[in-house]
Amino acid sequence: MEPIELNTNNGTMHIEGFPDAVRVIKLTGEKSKRLSHLSLHKMDLLFAESYFNAVTYSYEDSGLIQESLWRSAIIFYIKCFGNSKSRGPLSAERIYRNNPPALKTHKEFKHLRDKHFIHDENSFSQSHTGAIIASKDKPYKIEKIISTSTEAVTLNNGFYNNLRLLINHTMNWVNIEYENICNDLTIELEKESYESLLKYPEIQIRAPSIDTISQTRADNHS
Numbered sequence: 001m002e003p004i005e006l007n008t009n010n011g012t013m014h015i016e017g018f019p020d021a022v023r024v025i026k027l028t029g030e031k032s033k034r035l036s037h038l039s040l041h042k043m044d045l046l047f048a049e050s051y052f053n054a055v056t057y058s059y060e061d062s063g064l065i066q067e068s069l070w071r072s073a074i075i076f077y078i079k080c081f082g083n084s085k086s087r088g089p090l091s092a093e094r095i096y097r098n099n100p101p102a103l104k105t106h107k108e109f110k111h112l113r114d115k116h117f118i119h120d121e122n123s124f125s126q127s128h129t130g131a132i133i134a135s136k137d138k139p140y141k142i143e144k145i146i147s148t149s150t151e152a153v154t155l156n157n158g159f160y161n162n163l164r165l166l167i168n169h170t171m172n173w174v175n176i177e178y179e180n181i182c183n184d185l186t187i188e189l190e191k192e193s194y195e196s197l198l199k200y201p202e203i204q205i206r207a208p209s210i211d212t213i214s215q216t217r218a219d220n221h222s
Helices: 030-057 063-079 100-118 157-190 194-198
Strands: 006-009 012-015 125-133 142-151
Touching (some): 063 100
Antiparallel strands (some): 006 012, 125 142
């Protein structure tokens, strides 16, 4: 899956690098839908990879920046395996079917994202409320009511190396899957006549607006 440069003019897509091309047609069907989903997964994995790499190059004395980049890398990686209504998720069981330890590690990161970073449910963050008892010679018994808050450190060598391996493995898997489907679609389309191909509609890109921010993205591949 190689990067391409896109430009739009009144919503019509123009792809750079193909000067002799006459039309960019819109494909429909399950294979087309799957390619679009894989392309979005690739975008999220690139975000995850970029955030992960930036952890190393962020200032050593800026723990907040490192932690923010680290959490963003995990969130965007796990996003590819979520239950989106508009995008078919990747299957960890399929991607790591020949590597049970990697599947186990993937699930640990999913729990880290779901039950710690996004929802505060597990023991990686804790708070305890207590009372400081005064010495017996004081006229009162309670010095102060306090709460202690602690959070586990997840940016360590073990987690760090494991996330790097998971992102790389998933990226490779997505690229191979994408290219295989592209090859299948190319074979199918080559069987059609030139005139038939020109009758396909062109791809139209509509810029999102604030009015659509609460709406589920439409399925454009049926």
